[in-house]
Amino acid sequence: MRQHRRYDLRNHHYEGEEGALIPLLQRAQQEDGYLRRERLVAIHRRTGIPLAHIYGVATFYAQFRLKPVGKHLLRVCHGTACHVSGAVELSQAIEKHLGAAAGETTADGQYSIETVSCLGCCSLAPVMMIDQDTYGNLSPSNAIKVLKKRQKEERP
Amino acid sequence: MTRLIVGLGTCGIAAGAEETFRSLAAKLAGRPGLEVGRTGCIGMCYQEPLVEVRNADGARYLYGRVTPDRVDRVLDEHVGQGRPVDEWLVWTDRGGGSDQAFLDRQRRIVLRNCGVIDPESIDEYLAAGGYQALEKVLAGIEPDALIATIIESGLRGRGGAGFPTGVKWRYAREAPGDRKFIVCNADEGDPGAFMDRSVLESDPHSVLEGMILAGYAVGADHGYVYVRAEYPKAIERLTIAIRQAEERGFLGASILGSRHSFHVRLKEGAGAFVCGEETALIASIEGKRGMPRVRPPFPAVKGLWGAPTSINNVETLANVPWIVLHGASAFSALGTEKSKGTKVFAMAGRVRHGGLVEVPMGITIREIVHDICGGIRDGRKFKAVQMGGPSGGCISSELEATLIDYESITRTGAIMGSGGLVVMDDTTCMVDVARFFLEFTQRESCGKCTFCRIGTKRMLEILTRITEGEGKEDDLPLLEELADRVRQSSLCGLGQTAPNPVLTTLKYFRSEYEAHIANRKCPAHHCQKLLTYTITDDCSGCMLCLKACPAHAISGERKKVHVIDQARCTVCGECYRVCNLGAIRRE
Numbered sequence: 001m002r003q004h005r006r007y008d009l010r011n012h013h014y015e016g017e018e019g020a021l022i023p024l025l026q027r028a029q030q031e032d033g034y035l036r037r038e039r040l041v042a043i044h045r046r047t048g049i050p051l052a053h054i055y056g057v058a059t060f061y062a063q064f065r066l067k068p069v070g071k072h073l074l075r076v077c078h079g080t081a082c083h084v085s086g087a088v089e090l091s092q093a094i095e096k097h098l099g100a101a102a103g104e105t106t107a108d109g110q111y112s113i114e115t116v117s118c119l120g121c122c123s124l125a126p127v128m129m130i131d132q133d134t135y136g137n138l139s140p141s142n143a144i145k146v147l148k149k150r151q152k153e154e155r156p
Numbered sequence: 157m158t159r160l161i162v163g164l165g166t167c168g169i170a171a172g173a174e175e176t177f178r179s180l181a182a183k184l185a186g187r188p189g190l191e192v193g194r195t196g197c198i199g200m201c202y203q204e205p206l207v208e209v210r211n212a213d214g215a216r217y218l219y220g221r222v223t224p225d226r227v228d229r230v231l232d233e234h235v236g237q238g239r240p241v242d243e244w245l246v247w248t249d250r251g252g253g254s255d256q257a258f259l260d261r262q263r264r265i266v267l268r269n270c271g272v273i274d275p276e277s278i279d280e281y282l283a284a285g286g287y288q289a290l291e292k293v294l295a296g297i298e299p300d301a302l303i304a305t306i307i308e309s310g311l312r313g314r315g316g317a318g319f320p321t322g323v324k325w326r327y328a329r330e331a332p333g334d335r336k337f338i339v340c341n342a343d344e345g346d347p348g349a350f351m352d353r354s355v356l357e358s359d360p361h362s363v364l365e366g367m368i369l370a371g372y373a374v375g376a377d378h379g380y381v382y383v384r385a386e387y388p389k390a391i392e393r394l395t396i397a398i399r400q401a402e403e404r405g406f407l408g409a410s411i412l413g414s415r416h417s418f419h420v421r422l423k424e425g426a427g428a429f430v431c432g433e434e435t436a437l438i439a440s441i442e443g444k445r446g447m448p449r450v451r452p453p454f455p456a457v458k459g460l461w462g463a464p465t466s467i468n469n470v471e472t473l474a475n476v477p478w479i480v481l482h483g484a485s486a487f488s489a490l491g492t493e494k495s496k497g498t499k500v501f502a503m504a505g506r507v508r509h510g511g512l513v514e515v516p517m518g519i520t521i522r523e524i525v526h527d528i529c530g531g532i533r534d535g536r537k538f539k540a541v542q543m544g545g546p547s548g549g550c551i552s553s554e555l556e557a558t559l560i561d562y563e564s565i566t567r568t569g570a571i572m573g574s575g576g577l578v579v580m581d582d583t584t585c586m587v588d589v590a591r592f593f594l595e596f597t598q599r600e601s602c603g604k605c606t607f608c609r610i611g612t613k614r615m616l617e618i619l620t621r622i623t624e625g626e627g628k629e630d631d632l633p634l635l636e637e638l639a640d641r642v643r644q645s646s647l648c649g650l651g652q653t654a655p656n657p658v659l660t661t662l663k664y665f666r667s668e669y670e671a672h673i674a675n676r677k678c679p680a681h682h683c684q685k686l687l688t689y690t691i692t693d694d695c696s697g698c699m700l701c702l703k704a705c706p707a708h709a710i711s712g713e714r715k716k717v718h719v720i721d722q723a724r725c726t727v728c729g730e731c732y733r734v735c736n737l738g739a740i741r742r743e
Contacts, residue, residue: 021443022426026385049443060445060602062427063385079347080542080578081504083592088684089728093706096726117429117596118347119386121170122504122578123201123511134170140730141704 021049021057025064034065070105070112072150074098074130079118081125086139090126091115093140097147110154158190158235162222163206163271165197165357166389167350167511171204172223179224180207183231190235196358196393198271199512200258203246208271209234218253220246258509261528263490265498266474267514270358275393278400281361287406289477290365293372294414297480299329302373306476309484310496315341315432315469316544316573317649318495318562321476324466327456328374331464336376338367339460339467341437342383342390345429346545347596349576351500352470354512356383356390359474360397364420366473368406369480371418374466379420382437385427394422429546429600433648434459434467436602447602448648469574471500491517495561505542505578508533515560522556525579536581540664544573546593546600547653549660550586569660571653585682586665587672591619593657597650608651611642615658624685627673632662681742684727691718691731694739701731701740 021043028039035058044051058064076091091102095113098106105112121127124136128143135146162168162177177194184190189212198206203220207230210216217240219230226244233239240248247253247260264270273280281287293302307322328336340363344352356363367379383391398420401407409417423441430436431446438460440446459465475497479487488496495517501524504510508530515524521541525531532538538553549570551558558564565572580589598612615638618631639655646652662669671679678686691701697715709725712718720731732740 019441019443022440023424026424026426056445057443060428064426080545080576080589080592081348081510083347084505084578084580084584084589086729089730092726092728093730096706116386117345118349120344120350120353121167121201122348122350122502123167123204124170125504127170136170139733140706140728141734144706 021047021054022061025054025058029064034068068105070109072111072131073114074111074128074147075114075116075119076102077117077119077121077125077127077129078115079120079122079125081122082118082127085125087126089140090128090138090143093144094128094147097144110151158212159193159208159210160184160190160230160235161193161195161208161210163196163198163204163208164194165354166387167197167201168204168206169389173205175224176205176207176222176227179227180231183227194274194276195271196273196275197354197512199262199267199354200246200255200509201511202509203255206246206271209240216249217245218247219244220255255509255530258511258513258528258530261523262514263498263516264514265478265487266355266362266471266500267512268359268478269362270354270512273359275358275360276396278361278397278404281359285481286361286477287365289480290368290406291412293369293480294412294416299373299375302369302480303329305484306373306479309479309487310491310494311472311475311479311487312495312562313469314471314475314499314574316547316571318572321468321472324456324468325370325373327454328376328464328466331457333464335378335461335463336374337460337463337465338370338374338376338379339434339437339441339455339465340367340379340381340470340473341432341434341467342381342387342470343425343432343437344384344387344470344574345432345600346547346574346576348502348504348542348578349545349574350502351512351575353384353387353390354502355470355474355500356387357393360390360394361401362474362477363394363470364397364401364407366468366476367420368411368418369476370466370468370473372416374464376464376466377417377419379418380423380441380460381420382423382425382431382441385424391422391424398422428602429596430602430648430650433650436648437467438465445602447604448650450647471575492559492561494563499560499572499575501575501577503529503577503579506533506536506581506584507531507579517561518559520557520559521551524560524577525556529579532579532581536583538579539582539584540580540586542570542578542580542589542657543576544571544653544656545576546597547571547649547656548573549656550580550589550664551660552664554664569656569663571656583680583682585623585678585680586661586668587619587678588623588680588682590658590661591616591623594619594654597654601650601654605646605648605651607642607645608647608654611638611645612651612654614638615642615655619658622669622672623678623683625672625676625683627669629673631673632666632669636662687727687729687742688722689720689725689727689729689732690741691720692739692741693717694737696737696739698736700734700736704730704734706730 207222246255312318436446436448455465540550594616695717702710
């Protein structure tokens, strides 16, 4: 049943198959963590949408990743409110602490750092999100404290 | 029945409201006459987590910052002894509370149910008068009469452009075509704006009801809600609401036994700001790269899959049921001559009371910032408000008497926009703010138009150069020339409005640009490359800064003056923040 739902394109859209491409890519990424080439080829075979078109869509939208990510995703909000409340300094401290820049993954594969436009928690600025946990009202030093605490807990 | 209601919007959850909810639920389990409830966003984001005690007689008491450790006292004193905890009381409908002005000075139409009802319960929405507008219309108001009501009310699109909603519906109704669509634009991309997210999280049914009414007016039987993927809570609650409305017969084939049918599907965005533009949004729903196209034909004539499509913003649609129930004149009685009704603002930045504020059009910037939101944080000086996100501009505090309506805001050089209002104080560098927005638009430009793609890039380079102390004398005229070209030569709103943040800051804060260029100084002490931190002789050697420095650039012994190694210093300012003696000099 699940298998059926996954590829039932009419389930997402009323019209044609083309409109289903983005939901299909979203599901593929949700399952694999990123868009694997084999998955893109499978979508191409299944729907007949040219691979170049699929690649075009996958690279247009910021949500899609063509490379695997670390075990944890750390997102630093760079919305307007966070920006005027010190998001740049926050990012610098985090990147320095983890030894990886925004858009990169740490050498041990634990953390991927991303900067995002707005997480919508503007009144808690500046904000960072680690996986599903949101941390607000941060200064560079207490962000590092949060990270150190998590890293300590994650160590076996 | 006394109810304890926890605000569980995204802001509340981030502040720990789920822990509070669990703690309350555990403590109230098995206690008769007491119930824990949930609601969406109350709007007082700065006081989260918020808990409302709704007494058996209906009296409402709102408590702020109710972390799990505060739960016991609220239960003992308020619930047990009937004595409200004045210390933490932020608002009550009996008059009182520390932040009474914040709620009492608002006029809530769009937010009428936000923070009042449980967003996951259709019964609570129905009890609050929900779907009565739909019943009223289906009982005997013709589509043309409904459109006339909306035109008469003066409702204009709340997404930013301010096009009259009823007129848009009439275009779509009159456009030839068997199939028509309604699209709810919930791709709230402006950084600093979270009104639509809050409405979807707190009162999703009002948006659905607005869509069904729009469908009836236009003659469309299918609708899409295009939501940002970054809003998981809104997507979750909207999904629940759609299912509930289908079960009760408000959505689906022949609604409430009428001949009108309406189906709604959710469509998650994939992280492209430009998809807030309507033709790009259509391309995205169709599964393509979200690139805008030339208008006309407007979507009302030729939209989704070539069919007439009315695209309306979340807030616009949430207004519709209220207008139908209360009448066009009740709505048009609020506001100014050309801007009717209310507007929801997401207040953020350096303001004391950040959150959601709904006010009648025509009040002043000063009233919102000072009277409702309590002025500037930490007693600092009010410098500017940024309205309209990357398409808008910075309005100097000298213009705080400006009325909030579409025309007055446009005259300042900013735009009303979707409602993000970021307040800035004297620590905010306006050149840096302009650079920040250009960085955003440059990144989000879809690349179709040359001037938007390359022009914004060149503007960003110039602004970056200025904030790094490398500005040249002729940079400002060059910026203005580029701004003019980008505005004139771009196809869609993104490019046409991208120069606004630069033009408005140049208009009101030109001297700041000049200080960066001529003196290599940032008057707001913000631009890092123009700053140096040194330790003065006032240092007592407490080692606080030494420990706080994330770059390990400070050396020194206890009780001796510390020294910052300029080569290692990342100019993060952490030492400046932690020093209790003011012994760190920043210049």
